[in-house]
Amino acid sequence: MRVTFHGVRGSTPSPCPENQGYGGNTSCVSVEVEGHEPVIFDLGTGLRRLGRRLAGTFDGTMFVSHLHWDHIQxxxxxxxxxxxSARARIFGPRQESGTFREALERFIRPPYFPVTLTEFPGRIEIADLDGAAGESVTVGELEVTAGRIPHCGPTNGYRVTWRGRSVAYVPDHQQSPDGRIADSVLELCRGADLLIHDSQYTEEEFSRRSDWGHCTVEYAVAVAVRCGVRRLALFHHDPAHDDGVVEELVTAAVACASRFGIEVVAAREGDTLEVI
Ligand SMILES: [Zn+2]
Ligand SMILES: [Zn+2]
Structure with a gap:
């Protein structure tokens, strides 16, 4: 599987010279195997970048973690x-007040955007995928399973498997105050070859924003250790973290995780990781 980061930033697009090394586009990750259209996780501003790269008629499947702007914009x-002739199937979590489709359609329509999704020339099919029930979707040889993730509002994490290899995607995750890891997170990430995980805050930042829906880099490493993952990609970088801060955080995480035999990288816009 080839995993490519098209947007790695959390919360809001934040292009500026200070962070262009890692990139300012928001969450979008593609997973590709031979003979398939890419499966896409989250539709942040990085999706535009991916769209410019794709050739031919698009016929693909997209999985949205939740409906915060930085994941659908x-x-x-x-x-x-x-x-x-293009066709997209988009899955996401059911909302407390209705379907995922209703919520997404409320966001993409006037006056927030000039047209509705039904006015797009391509065909867009939108459906709920219940993480709490561990629902899954098969896309060719890939199986994508959803799991409910603690965050702000209904949020899915995903695990994609292909020929015995697996990638877990947990972009936004509220760390519990006592550091306990939710069973649903453990289940989704257990034994993953690659874990792409929220790493928005330093310990000091988390102490001031402990209920903003995110976690520390240390917590991301703790999840990786507990779940026995092979490789961890720090993801959803805080918009205030320039390249120097991200470098410091990943250096500290590498030092911590190497004792457990876990490789750590910081997700960088445009980078591709091979999962073999
Ligand atoms: Zn986010
Ligand atoms: Zn969020």
Whole structure:
């Protein structure tokens, strides 16, 4: 599997010279295997970047973790959907007050955006995927399973498996005050070859924002250790963290995780990781 980061930033797009090394686009990750359209996780502004790279008619599957702006804002700018023959299936968590589809359609319509999703030339199919029930979707040879993740509002993490290899995707995750890891997170991440995990805060930042829906880099390492993952990609970098801060955080995480035989990298826009 080839895992490519098209957007790695948390919360809001934040392009500026100080963070261009890791990138300012928000969450979007593709997973590709031979003979498949990429499976896409989250539709942040990085999705626009991916859309410019894809060739041919798009016929693909997208999984949204939750409906915060930084995870869906790129969808209207995904140019492959400007073709009438294009087709996208989009899955996401059911909302407390209705379906995922209803909530997404409320966001992409006037006055927030000039047109509705049904006015896009390409065909867009939207459906709930219940993480609490561990629902899964098969896409060719890939199986994608959803798990409910503690965050702000209904949020899915995902695990994609292919020929015995697995990638877990947990972009936004509220760390509990006592550091206990939710069973659903343990289940989703257990034994993953690659874990892509929220790493928004330092310990000091978390002490001031402990209920903002995120976690520390140390917690991300703790999840990786507890779940016995092979490789951890720090993800959802705070918009206030410039390249120097991200470097410091990943250096500290590498030192901590290497004792457990876990490789750690900081997700960087444009980078591809091979999972073999
Ligand atoms: Zn986010
Ligand atoms: Zn969020």
């Amino acid at each position: 790129g969808l209207p700018f995904f140019t492959p959907l400007q073709e009438a």
